[in-house]
Amino acid sequence: xxxxxxxxxxxxxxxxxxxxxxxxxxxxxxxxxxxxxxxxxxxxxxxxxxxxxxxxxxxxxxxxxxxxxxxxxxxxxxxxxxxxxxxxxxxxxxxxxxxxxxxxxxxxxxxxxxxxxxxxxxxxxxxxxxxxxxxxxxxxxxxxxxxxxxxxxxxxxxxxxxxxxxxxxxx
Numbered sequence: 809x810x811x812x813x814x815x816x817x818x819x820x821x822x823x824x825x826x827x828x829x830x831x832x833x834x835x836x837x838x839x840x841x842x843x844x845x846x847x848x849x850x851x852x853x854x855x856x857x858x859x860x861x862x863x864x865x866x867x868x869x870x871x872x873x874x875x876x877x878x879x880x881x882x883x884x885x886x887x888x889x890x891x892x893x894x895x896x897x898x899x900x901x902x903x904x905x906x907x908x909x910x911x912x913x914x915x916x917x918x919x920x921x922x923x924x925x926x927x928x929x930x931x932x933x934x935x936x937x938x939x940x941x942x943x944x945x946x947x948x949x950x951x952x953x954x955x956x957x958x959x960x961x962x963x964x965x966x967x968x969x970x971x972x973x974x975x976x977x978x979x
Contacts, residue, residue: 816868834918884934885934888963889928892931
């Protein structure tokens with residue numbers, strides 16, 4: 809997975825128009841914007857499912873829309889980034905959007921994810937983890953959704969306060 813994001817970073821260093829093309833691809837259904845093909849298709853296996861192909865195109869567009877020059881802090885998973893944003897903003901709207909994202913079906917996911925990534929514009933995101941997680945979005949056990957929820961609630965101020973209060977009560 810890391811190779812894909814590294815590839816996009818390398819292309820971006822040579823020609824920043826790559827980001828514009830990939831961002832434009834977000835206006836279309838994932839995998840339907842033909843000008844993005846040269847940047848994404850080389851990483852899609854020949855036996856890839858339709859979903860896998862869509863995920864690569866979606867993540868490439870999201871990466872391009874979120875890219876900022878000089879980000880140096882360690883990238884965060886979506887759950888941790890949402891918790892950090894909520895703590896910084898003090899808004900409970902972040903949690904509502906996060907829950908809506910977790911509940912998204914494959915058709916709703918691109919739209920809700922675009923909204924969330926736009927909300928997290930100040931947070932450094934781990935697009936390698938995002939790519940890997942989205943490939944398993946349709947898993948029957950909702951593995952990705954559980955991991956994201958755990959990341960969010962274990963890193964949110966409310967979750968930490970609840971845990972501390974419960975531990976103090978047990979002593």
